[in-house]
Structure formats: C-alpha cells, structure tokens
Amino acid sequence: MSEVQSVKYAVEDGVGVITIDNPPVNALGPGVREGIMQALANGNADPAVRSFVLIGTGRNFMAGADIRQFGGARPVSTRTSAAAIAASAKPVVAALHGYALGGGLEHALACHYRVAARNVRVGLPEVSLGIVPAGGGTQRLTRLIGPKAALEVIVSGRHVEASEALRLGILDEIVEDADLRAAAVQYALRAAEVRPLPSAQGDVLKPLPADELAALFEAARKSLSRKSRHLKAPLHALALVEAATSMSFDDGVALEQKLFEELENTDEAKALRYAFFAEREAAKIPGTSGLAQPEPVRSAAIVGGGTMGGGIAMAFADSGIEVKVLDMSQEALERGLKRIRDNYAVSVKRGSITQAQMDERLAKIRGVTDYAGIGDCDAVIEAVFERVELKQEVFAKLDEVMKPGALLLTNSSAIDIDVMAKATRRPEDVAGAHFFAPANVMKLCEVVRGSATRIQTIARTMKMARDLGKVGAVAGSCDGFAANRSRTPMMTEMMLMLEEGALPEQIDRIMVAFGYPMGPFAVNDMSGLDVSYEGRKRRAAADPEYRKLHIPDRMVEMGRRGQKTGAGWYRYAEGDRTPHPDDVVKQVIAEVANEFGIAQRTFSDDEILQRALFASVNEACRILEEGKAYRASDIDVMWLYGFGFPRHRGGLMYWADSVGTPAILAQVRQWHERYGKRWKPSALLERIAASGGRLRDAVPPQ
Template sequence: MSASYEVHGAVAVITLNNPPVNGLGYATRRAVAEGIDQAEADAAIKAVVITGAGKAFSGGADIREFGSPKALAEPNLHSLIAKVEACSKPVIAAIHTVCMGGGLELSLGCHYRVAAPGAKIALPEVKIGLLPGAGGTQRLPRALGVEPALNMIVSGEAVESQLLAMVPGQKLFDKITGSDVLGDALAFAETVIAKHADGSPLPRVRDLKARHAEPDAYFQFARNMVAAQAKNFPAPLRCLEAVAASAYKPFDEGLKAEREGFLALMMTPESKALRHAFFAERATSKIPDVPEDTPKREIKKVAVIGAGTMGGGISMNFLNAGIPVVLLEMKQEALDRGIATIRKNYEAQVKKGKLKEDKYQQRMALLSTTLSYAEIGDADLVIEAVFEDLGVKQQVFEQLDAVMKPGAILASNTSTLDVNRIAAFTRRPEDVIGMHFFSPANVMKLLEVVRGAKTAKDVLATVMALGKTIRKTCVVSGVCDGFIGNRMIEQYSRQAGFLLEEGCTPQQVDKAVEKFGFAMGPFRMGDLAGNDVGWYIRKRRYQEKPHLRYSMTADLLCEMGRFGQKTGAGWYDYAAGKRDAIPSPVVVEMIEQHRAAQGITPRKISDEEIVHRLVFSLVNEAAHILEEGIALRASDIDMVYLTGYGFPLWRGGPMCYADTVGLYNVVEAMKRFARNPLDDASFWQPAPLIQRLVAEGKSFTE
C-alpha cells in the first residue's frame, strides 16, 4: 500500500496507507505527489487534506528502505515537501496519534495543520545520531518558537499536540480537533476555501521568522548545556547549530546548513553505531523458524518462586504491566522482607514523583503471597528465582511439574545453568524455557530468553511477546554455560584478573574501561553483583574445566570475606550507607604479594591494551557463540551488551565496535596478546568465524 485519493465535495483527501506507521517510503511519496498533481488538475477541487490511515499520521521515513536507493529516489522527501508547499490550493495536514520525523516535516510543508488531542509529535532523528534532514530544523523553530523547537529537536522526545498548542505565539497547529480528526479537517477546509476565495496567498511556514529576544546569549547557553550533556554524541550539537541557522540565516541558507550537518553526521561512527542499535533492537524479535503469527498462550496470572532481590524485581515488571503476581517463599520472614523491598522501591518512585500514589496502590493490590506450591497451580506462567544451584532448581521444578496446570509455562531465571537439564526434571520439557533477567530486574532492559532443545514454538513466541509487554528487550539464546552475556563476561573477567597479575590495579582497569564508555569497570561491577557469585561459578569451573586458567586474585579476595558492597569491602572499600568505591590498600597489598609469590615482575600497561584485551575477549568468545548457533545474529549479541552490561551505546556493542576497528586489526591485536606468556595464548586464537570474515573482507554486522 502507499496512499489513497478520495474526493469529499470540493476537498481531495490523500490518505497515507503504509502500515504499520505510514512510513514515507518511495511508493508512498510518489502516491502523495501524484495526489497533489491530481488535485491541481481538477478545477472542482478547492483544497487538499493529507492524513494517515490506521494508528498514525506518519512515523517518518520507512525504515525498511534505509540505506537503499529507494530512500533517496525522487520524489525524495525534500522534493515532496516543496511540491506540497508550492500547491496553488490550500493543503491541510490532519494529524492524529503519531506524527514524527519526516511525517512532522511533511506536515510543516502544508499550509495548515489541525491535530487530534494526544497526538505524539516529535523529531526523533537525534536518537539515531542524525538531525532532521527535510527542513525540520528550519521550519519547526519558525512554527513553534526557537526554544521549544530546540528542546524537541535536541532531545528527540515526543510531546502531545495539545501541549504544543498552548505555546504562546505558536503557528504549528491552527486547530486542535475533536475525536473525528478527518471530519473536523474537512470542515476546517471549507473555512480555508472561503478565506482564500479572493486569491489571497497561502501561508507558508518558511516565510515566518524564527525569532528570539537574545539569540546570541541563548544559543551560547544552549551550547554549553548540550556539550556537557552529550559529550560522546555529536548529533545534539549539530542539531543546535542547524536550529541556530534558522534564527540567523534566510530559509534556503538554513536548509543548506541543515543538509551539510545531516551528511556530516551520516558518516560519524557514533551515528552508524546508533543506527546499528536501532535496527538491532528491531531484529531481536525475528526468529527464523517461529513466524510472527505463531499462536500465543494467554498470560493472565504469573507466579514467582523466591522473594529475594531477583524475585521481587521480576515481580515488579509484571505488576507494572497490570498482570497479577503470586509470590512464593518457604518462610514467612522471607516473604515479609521481599514485600517490604518491593514497597520500598515503589515508595522511592512516588517520593521522586515518578509514580502516582494511586498507581502504587493499584500495583500492590495485584500482588499476593503464599507459602504453598499448591496455591500457585492456576498461574499461566511461573518463574523460579532461587539459588543458582542445579540441585535446588531440581527440587523446584519437580514440585512445579506436580502442581502447575496443563499448558502453564515453566521458566527459570538461571544465569548459567543448563536449561535442558532443568527441563528434564519435568514431564513437560516443551513448556520449559529460560527467562534470564538482569539485576535490578525491575530496571534493566535486557531479558535473555533461553530456548531449550524441546521448548515449544508457542512458548517461545509467548515469552517474546510478553517481554515487550513488560518493556524488555528480549534476545533469544541457545543453551550453553552462561548463555550469551555471562559466557562472554567470563572471558572479560579472566582478562581483568590477568591484568592485575601483570601490573594493573583494580582502579586503573576500571578507569580505562569507563573512559572507553562502559557504565562500570569489571571490578566495580564485581563488587556490585557480589564477588561470591563469581567465586561459586569458578569453583564449578575448576571441576568441569580444569584446563581453564584464572588469576587467583579473585579467589584470594573472597577468602578474605570481601564480597563487595553487601559486605562493605570488595575490590574497593565502601563507607556505610554509601556506594562510592574507595581504593583499598589491603587489596593492593594482596595483589602485590600474589605477584611476588608467582614470581611476576609488574609492568606498565597502557589504557589501550586494557580496553582491547577486555573488549576483544568479548568479541572472540562471541564469534564462537555465533558459530555454535547460540546467538541468532551478531546484532543480538550487541543488544545483550548494550542493554544488559553497560557497553557504550555510541560504540554500538562489541561486534559493531570490532567492525569499526576492522576485523583485520582485531586479529593482529589477538596475535600480540597470544605472545604474552602471562596471558592465555590458546584463548587468543581467533575464532574460525573471524578468520573467515577477514579472509573474505567481510564484517560481523554488514
């Protein structure tokens, strides 16, 4: 579909019809242009209304055409807007529901705009590292005012139409309609026809002035603010300069400045990374052998086993989505603690103004508790969040198998254990799946959905859809030790330990990685998660994989009882009630004594080596994961690290970053690391997939 043309008396109605959001793809642009021509040629037509079918006016560019010749084919969006603007008959945009990006730019080319209340209005291009490229930075400041337009363009956030209509002096909307936006637009068109019956010129946004009382002072203030808030992203400052051009330059010169800024941003690694992340997030839901129309099971009630930190956080996700939850524990004291923590979390949101009191009470009313497995049997989904031990999981799943109703989905929140073995503890392995939430589960966006060998397709489809309902980014993983994220982070952590032995301090490693852009370095991360968690896993590794070498510093730290923030001491010291990481002389002394015992002479290690050993360890392990079919695509791995492990967004994830560096250069670095006698030479043999991509001149993500 593209766009339809209908006649209502003296008014032609062009309806964008390109589901799901009426993207302005080539066919749609062409159909709109043809509709304008048809209206111009018909003497009986006195005005044109442009609107959108379904649940959007237009969401902007058709993302399915990004990077293809169709995206720029004539009429491109600039040409279409110019055609609409030059139409000899008044063109009215009838805006409803969603009007974003190129859709808003198209409406700004119309002579008049009417909008339904609640319509989401935005120029979100900055979120993919770009600026509005079809006149948005020039027309919106003229229609809305410089300051509100700059705020919208630099943030990319949507604002509801009725709020924008309240901006003093705005010329963005000529009328806020009722619920029948098309009917009101047709009535408004009759008024406009009468107004211009004498041949008076049609209003054009381009002819307005983008005024500000003190532009020099304002734009300098804005530059300082934007530079401080977006230091790793070039697009916000470019957006600002384009808006400034609207205030200082004639319209056509401003358009030229906008175009130059757009083209410059297109070539930046940051924009490429953001665009990669944009498409990667949408790709995560595509599972080759599970069609989008796969029937889904109904989830009306959820049970959660375990009221600890994870169980409470998991429960909050469903309460927030309006889904009743029954929380099960073995002892009343544990239940009481869990409920108290959930209340505390919600009350903190209320205190900060992020949650209204009535919403808080509604959510808590959806939560019930029990000490008996028999009372959760009617739940449609049950998620266990108990201790990470296969024996404990076995006890839980055997009981779930006995009490849960037929068709219920049985999910494990395990972070490393074999979901196939867990499924085998039941007589219904097809109903078992992994749902690996990340802590804090009510905050972190990532949900690793672990597909067992016998997991039914409708179970997988249901959990993926449910993940969207609870506002998670869901990534499918196959079964292996640690799945995608934790399997990779183990190699990252091993390298961090080797760096300590070779001469680094924990704070040097953390600072290097945080300067690169990670939210938190490996040692601060360990202290937050609990160093005893990694210790437990390593003990299992020593039995299962005796050939795998680790630095002993982490074990020595745990033997000292330094488990992290929860004990007030880990790789760092912590003051009571605070999370500030204070360098610990005790830890430095422990590391130095360990080096001496191993006969290691410390050396000076550069930040570049620190970063590349850590990041490229992720990349090499990820390549093995891809080859084994554990992850469906490289971009899925990037989404795991962007949403679950604090990888810097402007670098696009480890696989995107490796492509940016160049896989040939990644391999050369691996060869250098393999020559280090204190490192693990066998690990640094490039994965066969990387070797093949280098030989073929290809990359992970393109």
C-alpha cells in the first residue's frame, strides 16, 4: 500500500482501490486531487490492475471542495484531477455514500461508472456560494442526464437522493450501504473488459428538439430574472447548461472556468461564503466540550394547535418524528388538524410532495385534549397565544405531567424564559425553541437559554432543531431575545416613518430592491398584525416612557389584521393573496399625523433603508454588549434564516461592515440628536468604529 497525504491506494483482486481519507467530510483539501492523480498513474502503469474504484472513508464520499480555499491559489484544480479520471485507460467506478457534492460529484461524473449506497446525497450546490462548478460538472451532468434535469439540479443547487439520482441517470446502480465497497469492486471487475469506456464528454444523452430547448432556456431566464434578480451565479449556471448543448466539451469547460473566475471574488460570493461559515459557527455552543452527545428527541408534543403549533407539528412529522398536538377542546383540535391536512393537500397539489408522503406524515400526528396524553414525550413545545398568564398556566401543568428529563420548551417570540421556568419545579429543563412562521417552512429555530437552563438542555434543543432540518442559533433571555429584539428597532422606525409621511408600499419597494423576497409590510400582513400588538401592549404597561406605535395599533383595533381578515397594510380580494395599496391606510396615517402634530415630508430611498437597518445594527451591538448572543455572526444567521435578509449581503452585521462602522456611527449620532434616546449609540458600536474593527467579528465582553 502507498499513501499520498489524504489518499490511500491498494490493489485488491486486480482492482486499484483509491480511498479518500480526509476527515471530517473528505473535502478536496491540499493533496487530495494530487493523490487521486498519482494513484491513477500508478494503476494505469501496473499490468496487474484491470480497473479502479474511487471511494471515501467515514461518512462521506467527498463533501466537495474546501471552501476556505476559494479566493486563493490552488496548486491542482478539480478540472485537472477530474480530467485525469476521465482519461484513464482503465475503467474507474465511483462508489458513493453520504455526501457527494460539488467537486466530489464532479470527480464521480468523470468516472466511467457510479454505484451508490442508499444514503447518498449528490448535487452541485455551488450557486449557493455565489459561484458555478469549475471541474467540468456542468458539462458532464448535462450530457449525462439531459438539459432539463441538469438545469434544475444545477441552478437550484439542491441535494438529490439516491432513488432520484438513479432515475435521472446520475447513478448506474444502488446497493445496500454495508455492501458498497465489495459491490463496487465486483462492478469494477465486470467492467474491466468492457470497451469502449462510457463517457459523459460526448453528445448529450437525452437531447431535446431545438424548439423545446430554446423554450426551456427562455423560460428559465425569465424565472431567474424574477426570483434571483440580485444574483449572478444562477444565470451563469444556466449559460453553462446551455453551452453543454451547443459547444464542444472542451469549449464548455473553458467557459465554465472563465465564469467561475468571474464570480469567485465578487462581493456576492464573499458574502455567501461568510454566511456558509456563520451558519456552522452558530452550531458551536460554548461550554459543551466534554459533554456526552445529546439524546435525540424521538417523540414530541405541541401545546396549541393554531397556525404556529400546527406548523411546528408538521416540521416534526416531515422529519419522521411522532408528534402529538394538544388543544383543550375537541372543536379547536379539529380545526388545527384540518389546517394541517389542508396545508399538506396544497403541497400535494403543487407537486412538492406525493399523496403517499402526505398520508405518511399525517400518520405521525395525533391529536389529544388532555395533558395526561403527552406526558411520555421527550419534548413539549408550548405554542399558545403570547400572554404571560396563559403561558405560566401551561408550564405549571407541563411540570405536573411531563416525564423526568423531558425538554420543556416555549415557542414564545419575546417573553422572558424565566417567567415560564419559575412556574415549574425544574427550571433547568426549560428553554426557548422559537420557530418562525410558517414553522414548517422557515429554517430558523432560535434556542433561548434562561438563567437556570442547563447547558445540556440547550445542546439537546439545538440537536432537535438540526434533526428537524432547522438552523439553530442560541440567544439569551430578554425581551424579544436576539432575533426579534434586533429586528424590532427596524420595524419601529418603519412605523414612525409612516407617521412622518412614508407609505407601506414605498418602504416595501425599497426593501425588495435591497434584496428581500417580500417587503416587511406584506410579510406583516401574512403573519398577522395582531401578533406584535400584544407585545406592544405589554411593553407600554411596563414602561411609562414607551413610544407607542399608533398606526399599527389602530389598524388592529379597526379589525385590519392582515390577510386573514382581508385587509391589513394592504387590501386583499377574496381568495387572492396579492397585496393592493389601500386608501384607508393613507387615511389612518393622515389622522395620526394630524392628531399628534407630526410634520409630513418626503423620504429618499437611502434614508428609508439606512434608518431602518442602522437602528437594528445599533441594537444588535447592545445585545452583544449584554451577552445575549454568543457572536455577531449568530445574529446574522438569525436574520438570514428568520427574516429573509438577502443572503448575498451576508447578514445584517456583515452588510454593516460594507457600509463602514464610522459612517454608521456618524449617522446614528445625528439621529440621536434629532429623535432622542432610542438612537443613543451603543458603546460597542463606538468602540469598533474607533478601533477600525469589524462588526461581524464582535463578541460579548469577557
């Protein structure tokens, strides 16, 4: 056996087995590409070797390139090592398991055959990092599975599971996970004498007629110009799939390299790489080193079958976890379960899931009307209305019935965790699991630690979030926690700008132009204006100096609660969710301005954007000062996954660095003089501006 850094090579029954051994995920780090090429050279020169198997150790084949290498020099490119595989005179069989993504899949596509374990996930997710594949992946995949399927896989960047990959033609065979190595060696022996060797470098195997091909690319361009108008990478990916249908393989690969180089060091790609690493950093919880791996949550209960409770129940069912929904009346329970069934039915109608999948998921959800019926669950999540007394009552009952060690979690978006914890005799098991609406869709789960919460409780809740397919980030307990607390100033300033003469549709237009998928007022209509109304009432009762937001309060009191009542910041036709500007809103704005003597004026786009976001940057700094978040990058993760902040801008704090901390501080000071104490600059903002540091690197003071 010989070894070249992270690649091992051994001959077994006439098969040269090339093994990637680069933990933890077999990324294409230094030496891996070179090791593959050296092993191929050795085997092709050895008469005893008839064919090859390329396989990975551990849990993955190859999870892709080492993202830390992007933006820098790479001695050997994936394009070069993949070309060496494709040029092998002896057949190469890729044996795939776990993740085979990006450069990992590009190496597999260069192989002559691909066998896989059932647990495999393949894909070319480069567009999610603001780049395109550069190892021949766009050219080989399009030729292998046809332009229509390749376009969808490459432009979406999604992972494709084994059965779909086999159906599309990415895989040649699926084997049982435990048999992968032996099956691949046998496959390689059978393939040893087959000539000519199959290749994904010639003509497209599944071509389309010229008119269908033109229509496919035109429709894709229109869709991307609408959905991804701020991003360059998806349009470049489309161009490369199109090139694979009209250019030679070599010319297509040359274009692929050119477009990759154009994108690699753009602001878009740098921001998306930052977001990638910020998400992984958020999973690291200080104080957990040395702890045993947390036990998974195998069964859960949701208290409250309303919109949020139903969405959380669906998140569990979608992940294959048994979940009970508790409501105190059979009538309310039936309404909640019907809402869940209706939501799944819409997904079936859209084609995003099958009827069989809907039935399987519904079978995981059971309704109960008695607390005793949930006591054996590993975790319970309270999702009742945002009223302190009601939540305290629920937690007192949970304390009585839940088994020892169960997670007692609240979906509260703002109320101090200690308030609920004190209603129990086990505050160490109480934490926040704050989902975002719609809970079955939105990726963020803000895990909130109270003053008595055990670190093991936080670690287990974070694992639960990961098992649900969510991105978890930890916050300390305070009014609004980290996510909503940092966003509240943005929403407050927007409401106050309405009083001064701005309009909801103007603000929404500016935020969509900035990169949000929807404007904040349209989102507010979707979630319900009444959701934040209770929180404002609570804050006003607790603080005599609280600045009331008269316009949204009046909208709620008029019955304008958003889409569910047919009118909120916009009006909606029956059965139609399209927002239409409404003169009634203008009338309410005018009445409030007149009543309180607020002068009306016009706003520039820049002022609206900066006044909204600078307020939140300043508050995020206060959150860090108080130790209510572990890292500034955690707040960025919350904004990306909880509020739809434009991913190509990295996150709130990353974006703020692009503006410049001194410029932000100067503007905050001006607004402090004009508007008063809510704009007082945070000490952290002042320190970073003075030191020349970066907001994205900020952590609480030690």
